Structures are given as structure tokens and as C-alpha cells.
Amino acid sequence: MKLGKQISRKEEFYWNKLDNTAKVYPAISSNNATNVFRLSVKLKEKVLPDLLEQALKNSLKLLPAFNVKLRRGLFWYYFDTNFAVPTVREDATFPCNKIDRFKDNGFLFRVTYFEKKINLEVFHALSDGTGAFVFLNCLVSEYLKLAYPDDTPLQSVSSIDTSLPQSAYEENSFLTAAAKNASQKSSSLSAVPARPSSYRIPGVSVGFKELRVIHVLVYSKELLALAKEKGVTLTVYLTALLLLAIYEESWKYSGKKQPVSICIPINLRIWFKSNTLRNFFTFINVTVDFNEKEYSFDELLDIVSKQLKEKITYDEMLSKITNNANAEKSFALRIIPLFIKKIGLKIISHKTEKGNTTTLSNLGVLKFSDEAKKYIERCDVIINSTAHQTLKFGIACVNDCLSLTFTSSTEENDIQRFFCRFLSERSVKIRIITN
């Protein structure tokens, strides 16, 4: 605590409630399910730590929505201004470790560097993938401005969209979207639909706090060509391939008969105009029951296409948002004290986790500015594994380099092998980097 440091009144009295989905994460995160994801940018030259730290301080001034500390109230968690000084450290351990409320000076994110990489690890209560990317973009832009002061076009690019007010960045978009479309009657689905248990990919667990990462790097043109050949989008192609890999390398031999279910988070900002940095996404589940038939790859492509088409519609999204908003506003839920709510939330989230075999998170083409792209080689997204979902899959694309990242909490790599051989047999050039 710095005595004598001038704290503006705005900083002192700033506070923010957690958004709809964020209310859950602090209650359920633990060392085995950290709810931390990492966005990594690989630059073309080695990272200079002092400049990175200065860039971080600048970014927090530009985006105070990230300059927060998590606090515990009687009924809910909430955010307060964080007066501590942010620091950057060299990456020294496995990715996606738990972000403690008390360590890292209370910040809900962690910025580390290693050689040419800048890593931003974010606790999901603070932001989702899209929101974290806005912050990462700002951080990288500020860093490049400091690292290359002679590049004039770069200096004139704004790190954030300065036309937006802070409240746009901190909007609880679930509530505003539900309110704007208030005529929509909420369906009979509850906010947490009951799903049957899905297949769990077995394997020998890695050590405490460890995570195995395999980056599969391909040229986006080659993979898009393959998908186009089959008449599907890239997400459909990769989802079907992942399902096939899980079937061929794991489900076939397991003796268990649960369906394989892939959870795909959908960014709602495209459907309901929003610039919020906070969470604004929902989940879609693609489920295949291999008991019925040994589906071929083409059949899987059909199944995935159909399921996505059915489930990703405006009405479906709106009804999910309305259900979430209603759950958040229900007086009965709000009035329960936090320590009791935590127990209930843990139980519900545990059941939701078991409803899916794995998660496929597609951040798509990451929109860095053209001036910044010159200095960036690629970007990865790494998602933490949990006890039930031992494998997770993240997709990100910059500068025609498509990065497909497998994260695993088991020692076996059979599914990844099948995935890569499938693509390399179809003449896709693949580079692999592991940790």
C-alpha cells in the first residue's frame, strides 16, 4: 500500500459487479480446474521485459476494466480497483496455473514472457477469449510502440477503440441483450440443462499443476482448401476430425458406451451487438453416439453440420441469454449467502463439466492492426484441462498461420497423432511445437 500515492476519486469509488457467467468461476476454480486460459503471441524478435512491463502499465490505464481485484461480498463476488503495481515475470512453469486472489498482486491475469513470446493468462471471471484478445491487442500494440519508436505508422495506430466509453467495455451484455429483446418469452429450458454424462478420455494423469501442450501449426490456406473441398466450414471440419480421432484412438477401445460430446463456445458479440470485455458467450454441444454406428468422416461432417445449423440460430441464442439473465435476476438465488451459493455452484458446474468430452474453442482470425502484424509471427490459445475433460482444443489464426493447440492432462498423445496423420496424409504441411 503506497502512502502518499495520489489515487483519483474515480479509481477509489469504482466498482463493478461480475457479469452473468463470471459469477460462477471464482466459486468453482481449483488447482485441478483452474478456469484460466492463455493467449500467447510469438513475435519475431526477443521480448524486452522492461518495455513489456511499461506496456502493461499503459494498457491498464487504457482499459481499467482489467485493473481490478476480486473481492468477496456477502451475496456475490465483485470487482474493485486494484491499486497495486502490475509486474511481468519470465515464464517458469506450466501454462494455465490457478490465478490466486492473493498472489500476482491481486490481478486476475498474469503476463509472462519467454524468449520471443508474450503470454497473457486470464482468469475466466475477468473476461472471455474475445475480451482477453482486446487486452492482448492493446498490450502488444503498446509494447511494439515502445520497442520500435522509429516506426511512424505503428506509433500513430491507436491501441484500443477510443470512441467507446468505459461502460461499453464493462457491460453485462447478458442483461442488456435480454432487456432489449424483452418480448422473447423464455423457453422452458432452465439455465443449466441437464445433460447425460459424456465419454471421458482416459489416460495416465500428469503431475500436479502440469499441462501438456502441443501446437499444430498449418497454413490456413491449405486447411481451408480441404474444408472447402468437403463443402463445410473450418470449424465443422475440425470438429468432425476431432470426433473421429477420439473415436478411433480412444472410444473404440474403451468399453464404455457414453456418447462423445464436444462443447463449442460461441461468441455472442456477433449476434448481439456488444463491445464488452466481460464474458458474453454461450455453449453449443455437438454430440455423437458411436453406439449406433461407426460413423465415417464424411458422415461425421454431415452430423456436425446439421447439429451446428440447428443449434446456432438467433432464437436459440436469445433464449439462452434470456434464461441466463433470468437466473441472474431471480430473487431467490440472489438472497442466498455466498458461502452456500458456492456449494451449489460447485455441484452444478461439476455436472456441466461431465456433460462434455472436450471443448473446441475457435477464436478465428485475430484482428491485430496491419502495422503490428509485421512484427507478429503467430498467436496461440491454450485452455486448461480439467478432471473430466482431459483434452482441450484451441484454434487461432494470424498472418495465415493457423495454430491448433491441444492441451492435455494425460500423458498419452494418440488422439493428437491421429489428428496430425489425417492431415499430413492429405498433403497438409504441419509443424509441431510442444512444451
Add this chain to the structure above:
Amino acid sequence: MKYCSQCRVSIENDIENCPLCSSKLELSDDQFENEYPAVLEISNRRRIILKIILFISVIAAGISIALNHMNDSSVLWSLGVVAGLAYAWISLISALKSSKNIGLNLIIQILALSLLSAAIDYLSGWRGWSVNYVTPFLMTIGTVIITVITIIRPMQLRNYIVYLIDIAVLGLISLILIWTGTATVKWALIACSLYSIITLIGMFLFADRRARHEVKKRFHF
């Protein structure tokens, strides 16, 4: 860069075997990328130390309970040992979790020490000194500590207001002890409740914007 001819992929790490199929890799050029630090086995020393202390505590508690019953004495002294160990554990965990903000630790210590003293009082024949004197004394000390902290470091007010409210509530609840007859000496409990309520009113009078803001945040639903 290395190359796996089985999988037909290039590997940018400087390793011997393919991470996908474990077959031997061929060298294709000597450009390698190092993107992750070499992490040794994560040693969680704190966890190991806590486990050792827990083990020793369990042994101590077990032995004392066994001895107590073997000797057939009328005094249940093993309860005192277990209560002491439980208090030590609660103190340790609370201190580890509190870090810079001692407010929660303060509340937990007030409750834990009150219970410990009640246990000792009960074992030594219940003369009532625990509820009559120890409990109000602890609550008063807690209030004094918070007052001192907020005077020296006014910025910490936002962290401590809620604990002041907690102590005031505890003080009011402890008045039940008088009502039920467990506490026979009235003046100590009543005085300590009054003191914590006056401190609270003082906070709201002199730091009213901050205090009200903090209450709004902590109790929002």
C-alpha cells in the same frame, strides 16, 4: 528442425523422439525454437510441510485420547489437547489465507479463542470466566485494532469496514449469552457491544462516503 517420417510432420523442438508416435526423429536443419521453459518437477513445499504437521497433530491427538481413556480418569483432558490442536490449525490456515488483509483473520481468532477458552473453562469445572471476560475482551481488542489501522492507514478503511460490522454483529449476538444465563457478569459484554457499535457509528459519521460505498458493495445482491 526435426522431421518424423512416420507422421510426416516437422518438429521444432530439439528432442530425440516424436511427441506423437515416439519414433526416432531425423534432423532436417539446425534451426530450433525454444518457446517453453524447462520445468522441473513442481515441488509444493508448503503442501508437504502442512501434511507433515497434520500427520503429527493427528498422532498427538490420537495418543492423548487413547491415554485419557486407558487411565480411566474422570477428567476428559484429551479434549483440551484436541481443542488446542484444533485452535492451532485454525490459526495456521486462517493466517495462510489472509495474507495482507488481517480482518478475516481477526474475526476467526476472536471466535476460535473464545471457543478454546470455553473448552478450557468447561474442563476446569466451568467457572464462567471464558464468556464473562475473555470473549468481550477479545471483541474489544479486535475493535481497537481495526480503529488503529484505519486511523494510521485511511485507505485501508474499505478493507476493514465490513469486519467492524461483523464484530458489532458478534457483540450483539453475544448478548444472548446474558439472556440465556450462560454469562453471569453483565457489564463486560454490554460494554464491549456498546463500544463496537459506537465505533461503527463513528466510522459512518466521519468517513461516511467511503463507509456507505463499502457497505453497498459488500452487501449488494
